[in-house]
Amino acid sequence: MSALLEVNNLEVFFSVYGGSVQAVRGAAFHVNKGETLALVGESGSGKSVTAQSIIGAMSHKRGTKLNGSILFKGKDVLKMKKRQLYEIRGSEIGFVFQDPMTSLNPTMTIGKQIEEGVTLHQQLSKKEVKKTAIELIRLVGIPDAEQRYHQYPHEFSGGMRQRVIIAIALACKPELIIADEPTTALDVTIQAQILDLLRDIQTKNSTAILLITHDLGVVAESAQRVAVMYAGMIVETGTVEEIFDSPKHPYTWGLLNSVPRLERNERLTPIEGSPPDLFEPPRGCPFVERCKYAMEVCVQHLPPSTAISGDHRVLCWLLDERANRDIGERGEQIV
Structure with a gap:
């Protein structure tokens, strides 16, 4: 099985007043095509910083120093320019943020937020973009997709918002999904539904998933391999x-x-x-x-x-x- 993502000796240091925070120190792991790797550890262990480094979110930040390599499909993310990073974010790597309450724009409808990635990475007409957004809303299990398309985040429950975040991540059928604490602050019933949804998507599209969590129950149920x-x-x-x-x-x-x-x-x-x-x-x-x-x-x-x-x-x-x-x-x- 070939590796879709390879992280080799990754170091992420933040320059702050008083010194340098060594947030990630020599991390190394890989994610194979179509598998789920769980990255586990307590809060502050560097999981989210590692995840954001994979999508290049740390590469051009002032006061941030990165060493090592992050190879996605053989290309080093750390050496990519901003334009190259924009091209792979959303289209090839989808990101499910950990807080659905704050990750969505409260001033935009759900439909328009899902459409952003489709518009950016795919050459479709406005009618086709809207149709794709509605299909994604339906895909993640939100009923009355046509009506929900016009609604705002405050009209959705926490579990529904997390489904919207997943829909945004899936908009361009990425080969890798990074799910950063996708079940945080959700009750166990909604957690199970979100995990089932991710598994169904992985089965249908052979998508690789990097699952970041501190919940070992989620790990046991969802992952094939674990990095502590x-x-x-x-x-x-x-x-x-x-x-x-x-x-x-x-x-x-x-x-x-x-x-x-x-x-x-x-x-x-x-x-x-x-x-x-x-x-x-x-x-x-x-x-x-x-x-x-x-x-x-x-x-x-x-x-x-x-x-x-x-x-x-x-x-x-x-x-x-x-x-x-x-x-x-x-x-x-x-x-």
């Missing part, structure tokens, strides 16, 4: 089965142990401490201050990427042959 992000770095990647059944990084253990499970009747175990200050990130492992298995080498040196299998890679010194092996699959001590 912490403090701007990808600390573990693998298939859904590998990450959920045989995780290897202490941060991944912490994420999984903090999720309610029906088979265990016990208190949840939170990850103690706070993420590191990205003005001055740790010299070694980014998780060292919160890891109860940290060793001296973790403080001084960044761990190498260890291959567990073809898809499963981990950034952790515990995988070194000299480390303590008396640790179970989810971080429990073996006696």
